[in-house]
Amino acid sequence: MQIDDMTPAEERVWRAFPRGQGVDFRTAADDDPARGAAWAPDRTVRASVLRALLLSAPQEDGETAALRLAGARITGELLLQYADIDHAVRLSDCFFEDTPVLYAARLRQLSLRGSVLPALRAENLRVDGVLRLTDCRFEGPVRLGGAQIAGALFLDGADVGAPPAGQPALQLNHVTIGDGLSAPGLRTRGEIRLSGASTAGSVDLSGARLDAGPDTAALDAVTLTVEGDVLLREAEVHGWIGLRGARIAGRLDFSRARLAQPGDTALRASSCTIGELWLRGGPPVSGALNLRRAHVDVLFLEPDVVPGQVLLDSLVYTSLTPHEPAERRLAMLERDREGYVPHAYEQLTAAYRRIGDDDAARLVQLAKQRRRRATLPWYGRLWGRVQDATVGYGFRPLRAAGWLVSLLLTGSVAYALHHPEPLKPGEAPEFNPVFYTLDLLLPVISFGQEGAFAPTGWYQWLSYALVLTGWILATTVVTGVTRTVSRQ
Known part of the structure; x- marks a missing residue:
């Protein structure tokens, strides 16, 4: 240009x-x-x-x-x-x-x-x-x-x-x-x-x-x-x-x-x-x-x-x-x-x-x-609610102690008011309502009370409830302890 x-x-x-x-x-x-x-x-x-x-x-x-x-x-x-x-x-x-x-x-x-x-x-x-x-x-x-x-x-x-x-x-x-x-x-x-x-x-x-x-x-x-x-x-x-x-x-x-x-x-x-x-x-x-x-x-x-x-x-x-x-x-x-x-x-x-x-x-x-x-079937949800209410899936272990103490008090008072009959009167130890209730609640430990006495009537149903509840609590506590140990 x-x-x-x-x-x-x-x-x-x-x-x-x-x-x-x-x-x-x-x-x-x-x-x-x-x-x-x-x-x-x-x-x-x-x-x-x-x-x-x-x-x-x-x-x-x-x-x-x-x-x-x-x-x-x-x-x-x-x-x-x-x-x-x-x-x-x-x-x-x-x-x-x-x-x-x-x-x-x-x-x-x-x-x-x-x-x-x-x-x-x-x-x-x-x-x-x-x-x-x-x-x-x-x-x-x-x-x-x-x-x-x-x-x-x-x-x-x-x-x-x-x-x-x-x-x-x-x-x-x-x-x-x-x-x-x-x-x-x-x-x-x-x-x-x-x-x-x-x-x-x-x-x-x-x-x-x-x-x-x-x-x-x-x-x-x-x-x-x-x-x-x-x-x-x-x-x-x-x-x-x-x-x-x-x-x-x-x-x-x-x-x-x-x-x-x-x-x-x-x-x-x-x-x-x-x-x-x-x-x-x-x-x-x-x-x-x-x-x-x-x-x-x-x-x-x-x-x-x-x-x-x-x-x-x-x-x-x-x-x-x-x-x-x-x-x-x-x-x-x-x-x-x-x-x-x-x-x-x-x-x-x-x-x-x-x-x-x-x-x-x-x-x-x-x-x-x-x-x-919420993702489990009904029986899983039911069992989960039990674990949640009792020990918070193992993250609330003090809840188990609270439940055990409550059940121990309930059983001790009930059996103190009405002693169960001994199975062998001449051989049975002296009845203790506290240790009898502990025998029902704790599935592993035995104080010699549960096998020596037989409750009747609704006291027998109470014993069944304590045994079942004890197993549930023990299972959930073991689950919680296992989870805690795994985390550590």
Whole structure:
């Protein structure tokens, strides 16, 4: 392209490029690029001129060429697909009439900070430095699938409009980021697709508003790999979040976030490996919480945030914070959509034991037995109720002592008032109502009273009841002791 074919504005940009000088067409600090369609010709630059500039402009010895343009109206398509550009490109606060096409291009660095664009097509883009889309406003989808970014990707404050039906609003699947994804305050009206993406840094979506609507993915990050943290603090998410199979070395933080997917699963984090999972400070999750088969080192879960339905089968965690009474934690296990899940009770028991709260651990185990009882046939449920009432399945051993003392007093008083007749009057020992009752209650120990006397009438039926009750108590006590020894 000859310089004679250019407008004064384009010529100004062309002359500044070899020396890396900036050209700023902005007329005021609050100049809004959203009104760029009405900007005058003196701040209009054709996309074809920018393309020719980046691909074939002359260089000056001793200078570092770069395209630094601000406040321009860019007309036509900026077609840079497959282009290899060794210069930094910064197009700040610009208005693009058409969607830039950067498919499979390679750039040293790219910044579109504060610009307004119809959309962005940059699949398989390669950036040797930073890709900055801070405060950009996109009317349609942003496609960066398969991109390789050596530095960081900045989407903080960006606004991405609704995509065509069936397409994600922000396509970042299989993207590789050398530093991190910084997107606090991001707003999207559709799905963010991060499936298969990997980053050596963190993913920051703090304060983001992800609005995908009901029964739609707001953030689909299946098999995401993050070496740092994933932060959604104070985020507002309408739609489900999918993290199945993700690996997050640091913290997955939903502190003070609002997750809403009524009637469906709001957070799908099954089969994940996470350093720390934080759900705290916000309202209850609207929708189910799926943590099946997940492995979490530290689970920071406030009971008030837990939704009405959870899926916890095979969830493994090392530490559970904050420390809460067992009754508040058990309410979560009772909400499991799959019903009785033994593994969830064992995990909660182990968490309490690791911090030395044996009383809470026993409460969890007792609740587990009661929950299991509901799954048994009628005779199993009946026997379970007897064990529960007598010794609390072995976790309330003092109850057995109370029952034994009560029965001992009852029998002693009854037989003291009415001595049973001796079987052999001349050979029978002196009758003792206390030891006679103990002989009936304790099936193993014998004081020589039971075999020497024979009660009659209802006293005989009382003896049968004491014998039967003694066997039940002895069996349940042995069960409880066995369970205690097994735990130790």
